[in-house]
Amino acid sequence: MLEVSDGLPKRLKQCADYVAANPDRIAVSTVAEMAEGAGVKPSAFMRFCQVLGFSGFSQMQRLFRDSYVQNWPDYPTRLEKLRESGAGSASALLAEFIEAGRLSLESLAKTIDPETLDAAIKTLSRANMVHIVGLRRAFSVAAYFAYAFEKMNVPTMIHDHVGRLDNRHAIRKGDAVIAITFAPYTTETVELAEAARAVGADVIAITDAIASPLRPITPLMLTVSEADFGAFRSLSATLSLAVALVVAVGANTQ
Amino acid sequence: MLEVSDGLPKRLKQCADYVAANPDRIAVSTVAEMAEGAGVKPSAFMRFCQVLGFSGFSQMQRLFRDSYVQNWPDYPTRLEKLRESGAGSASALLAEFIEAGRLSLESLAKTIDPETLDAAIKTLSRANMVHIVGLRRAFSVAAYFAYAFEKMNVPTMIHDHVGRLDNRHAIRKGDAVIAITFAPYTTETVELAEAARAVGADVIAITDAIASPLRPITPLMLTVSEADFGAFRSLSATLSLAVALVVAVGANTQ
DNA sequence: CACATAATGGAAGATATGTTCTATTTTAAT
DNA sequence: ATTAAAATAGAACATATCTTCCATTATGTG
Structure with missing residues (x-):
């Protein structure tokens, strides 16, 4: 996540904090919702997007949406990707699945x-x-x-x-x-x-x-x-x- | 692979298949995008939503978005709430088993x-x-x-x-x-x-x-x-x- | 304290998106 | 082959959402 929050105006900092805490919401929310969550007016959130270098909220959202869609490939492809990622030892693999299990339980x-x-x-x-x-x-x-x-x-x-x-x-x-x-x-x-x-x-x-x-x-x-x-x-x-x-x-x- | 689509018209079946294959796209796409992905016209996708019992695409999307962002209250808080909701209640019981599962994974x-x-x-x-x-x-x-x-x-x-x-x-x-x-x-x-x-x-x-x-x-x-x-x-x-x-x-x- | 500058909130305007309607095509039955 | 019913595509319409603008308020400085 971008670390630009320092030296930002109050409202913009609120936006930055909220986004940092709830990155996954950007993909599925409107400016109004994001603004409310951050406790600011929509126009303030708008300025926040622009400060970050986006043309507006929509462009920023597109970025998050694109990175969000995960497609489930077929099994050979999954294995291929896994090996490419340098999956390492069996114990490391087990550790990952244990972590996934823990996350599932939390969820x-x-x-x-x-x-x-x-x-x-x-x-x-x-x-x-x-x-x-x-x-x-x-x-x-x-x-x-x-x-x-x-x-x-x-x-x-x-x-x-x-x-x-x-x-x-x-x-x-x-x-x-x-x-x-x-x-x-x-x-x-x-x-x-x-x-x-x-x-x-x-x-x-x-x-x-x-x-x-x-x-x-x-x-x-x-x-x-x-x-x-x-x-x-x-x-x-x-x-x-x-x-x-x-x-x-x-x-x-x- | 899935065919919930048995008995559905061709275009609607295409929609069903595409949705089944890319369920996570719904939350972050427009009707036009979903329709294109399924290879149908937006109006066809619209009908698909209605056949499923939604008033339209927006309502269906809301459901998917909600289910995606439901993750906000953090785990310890929620677990505590589940437990509190009454000893002997089903939620409290589930909380205990979730905790047991977590311990098992750690072990x-x-x-x-x-x-x-x-x-x-x-x-x-x-x-x-x-x-x-x-x-x-x-x-x-x-x-x-x-x-x-x-x-x-x-x-x-x-x-x-x-x-x-x-x-x-x-x-x-x-x-x-x-x-x-x-x-x-x-x-x-x-x-x-x-x-x-x-x-x-x-x-x-x-x-x-x-x-x-x-x-x-x-x-x-x-x-x-x-x-x-x-x-x-x-x-x-x-x-x-x-x-x-x-x-x-x-x-x-x- | 006065001033300049920056930040903010609200409202108006522009655009994108969802939804509905209808003519046309396809399908199924007789 | 004819007809009726269902399905479809495209366009028109309605709405939600984004974006910009400007008056107002806050902040910092000489």
């Missing part, structure tokens, strides 16, 4: 909505049966749910599509479905959630806020954003959310 | 032995085939390995004992087996590891203690101690170890 703590969480737990607690669906990357999570709910004596059924068997008709009114999917989303998971909704079952979505096709299906959305290292993501935060859900439901139903 | 960073980790990665990298076995609680981890190795084009077979099928004879000399088990240890996992050893395959153990029954079987022991809260454990650290292993092996073999 989970920050973003989870307690009311939605409570509502999800209530819904699961009064369900006749809990169905779990999560495929591909989300299958680990689904498997954990299935294991843990069973241990808690909560009636549970996992829809794992083994043998391409589709057991969607096992979902009845009065049941609850936990649907887990992350981008790029899995069709089968979304379809099952839709089918569940159609028969009057409740759906709890565990997904990554962004662009989730589960959004139209249910208001009970628990969003988890896993941090990544070199375009690879773990499931640390998601698993923590899962265990919390299971234990809360288990405690309610015993 | 993993401290206790993992770099040499063993390196050796494990070397072994896996030169294996003809990687077999994964992990049942009950460890099954989530096994499932994650199976998914991630496949993505890395590493030949992988998961021994999930579906239908009580035992495929231990698929394990040959020159293969490597990742055996995952935690107390109380699963007999089948240990047996499979022994059988693998007997035919001359290498075994990598992911387990929770020096006293694990996998110890006599292999020198390649990666021990992870997950912190617990009220006798409930998550798998945050184990999953981070898993992703690190997979990525390291993937980088070695391509």
